[in-house]
Amino acid sequence: MTPDAVIATLKTLVDPDKVRTDAESLDNWGKDWTKHFAPAPLAIVFPKTVEQVQAIVRFANEQKLALVPSGGRTGLSAAAVAANGEIVVSFDYMNQIGEFNAYDRTVVCQPGVVTAQLQQFAEEKGLYYPVDFASAGSSQIGGNIGTNAGGIKVIRYGMTRNWVAGLKVVTGTGELLELNRDLIKNATGYDLRQLFIGAEGTLGFVVEATMRLERAPKNLTAMVLGTPDFDSIMPVLHAFQDKLDLTAFEFFSDKAMAKIMGRGDVPAPFETECPFYALLEFEAVSEDIANDALATFEHCVEQGWVLDGVMSQSQQQLENLWKLREFISETISHWTPYKNDISVTVGKVPAFLHDIDSIVGEHYPDFEIVWFGHIGDGNLHLNILKPENLSKDEFFAKCATVNKWVFEIVEKYNGSISAEHGVGMTKRDYLTYSRSPEEIAVMKAIKAVFDPNGIMNPGKIFN
Ligand SMILES: O=C(O)CC[C@@H](O)C(=O)O
Numbered sequence: 001m002t003p004d005a006v007i008a009t010l011k012t013l014v015d016p017d018k019v020r021t022d023a024e025s026l027d028n029w030g031k032d033w034t035k036h037f038a039p040a041p042l043a044i045v046f047p048k049t050v051e052q053v054q055a056i057v058r059f060a061n062e063q064k065l066a067l068v069p070s071g072g073r074t075g076l077s078a079a080a081v082a083a084n085g086e087i088v089v090s091f092d093y094m095n096q097i098g099e100f101n102a103y104d105r106t107v108v109c110q111p112g113v114v115t116a117q118l119q120q121f122a123e124e125k126g127l128y129y130p131v132d133f134a135s136a137g138s139s140q141i142g143g144n145i146g147t148n149a150g151g152i153k154v155i156r157y158g159m160t161r162n163w164v165a166g167l168k169v170v171t172g173t174g175e176l177l178e179l180n181r182d183l184i185k186n187a188t189g190y191d192l193r194q195l196f197i198g199a200e201g202t203l204g205f206v207v208e209a210t211m212r213l214e215r216a217p218k219n220l221t222a223m224v225l226g227t228p229d230f231d232s233i234m235p236v237l238h239a240f241q242d243k244l245d246l247t248a249f250e251f252f253s254d255k256a257m258a259k260i261m262g263r264g265d266v267p268a269p270f271e272t273e274c275p276f277y278a279l280l281e282f283e284a285v286s287e288d289i290a291n292d293a294l295a296t297f298e299h300c301v302e303q304g305w306v307l308d309g310v311m312s313q314s315q316q317q318l319e320n321l322w323k324l325r326e327f328i329s330e331t332i333s334h335w336t337p338y339k340n341d342i343s344v345t346v347g348k349v350p351a352f353l354h355d356i357d358s359i360v361g362e363h364y365p366d367f368e369i370v371w372f373g374h375i376g377d378g379n380l381h382l383n384i385l386k387p388e389n390l391s392k393d394e395f396f397a398k399c400a401t402v403n404k405w406v407f408e409i410v411e412k413y414n415g416s417i418s419a420e421h422g423v424g425m426t427k428r429d430y431l432t433y434s435r436s437p438e439e440i441a442v443m444k445a446i447k448a449v450f451d452p453n454g455i456m457n458p459g460k461i462f463n
């Protein structure tokens, strides 16, 4: 079939104005937030119903045409990039919130529901959707499920996986499967729902998700603590976890702080400049809990683990403290960073970080390394900023060598080459650093069951 015939057929499967082929649309919907791949889709198609999604997939399956799912396009691993003439299936018009069930604390979402829309809906019901991250204003639930999105509250609430009660998916043959029926207890064999979470659209497309909601947290209170070195963050985490149920424990370096201060719109937490900072959060539901937090802070200062600190006293202060952490990714994006999203078990974090720091520092002393991340989950975001005098190509070529070193260290510590951003195309060639050949063979066999013609987001996770 010629490309023109494909486009003409697509126009019969959805509303004709819901197929776009203009250059601006191809560029916009053909990529995510990664900058390494040039988008080159054949067309963008916007289904409005499950039946339309099924029709698109059946047609693609017959004609062996590659499909790429597209949500809020905030991904950082090129899992939603169409670089090879694929048809992009955007869920922008399947963005409705459906039935809410107060007893089950569940709500039905179409895949294009934006994360913040769900958070807002939960709030209106006096509840809470706890998966949160800086891109919540644009990321969509379907994409969050596809990547099993994590974020800043994982230490308390876990990843997106924990909040999916049930899924409707369209497989690579166009079949509609209803997975788990929103049950809490269901011991009837394989939980296929879990396979689709984190599958990056390679097994099929999520066309509906029932999401769980949670009791709203009370009086969230944050502390930012400055530490004399990275290693001191670990006993601080331990001391606070002993006393409090933390809802977050994040960290960032002085370099990240400097970039945030450079914006001029975020107040400094305190005057003392420290090499590293921890941001922790808890529910200050009673005076006892607030006093426990202050006593733990004092203990950390006495031990020399903390140089200075501040505790939020109002919603405004809480929000300002969070900006120090949440604005980092967007702020440093102006320096064209080389990015990595890696994890190890929490106890191994200091040795792991020092190994990476010293190998990169030794070979590329002029590279500025910005560390931040979800330290309470063992998840570090390694960002290296492009020196001004290096061209983008030269910089990324040097970073290809850095990749190898970083992933060898990840392997040595039994860690993950992608903690929360996914494999997509950026980590595909490095998957063997985290998954055995036997595991990869099983994953490919599973894909062949759901997607026998390999049309669902091909070239993502593995080839
Ligand atoms: O930009 C990054 O490297 C991380 C983005 C995001 O996962 C975050 O935690 O802010």
Ligand SMILES: [Zn+2]
Binding pocket: 151, 373, 374, 381, 420
């Ligand atoms: Zn993150």
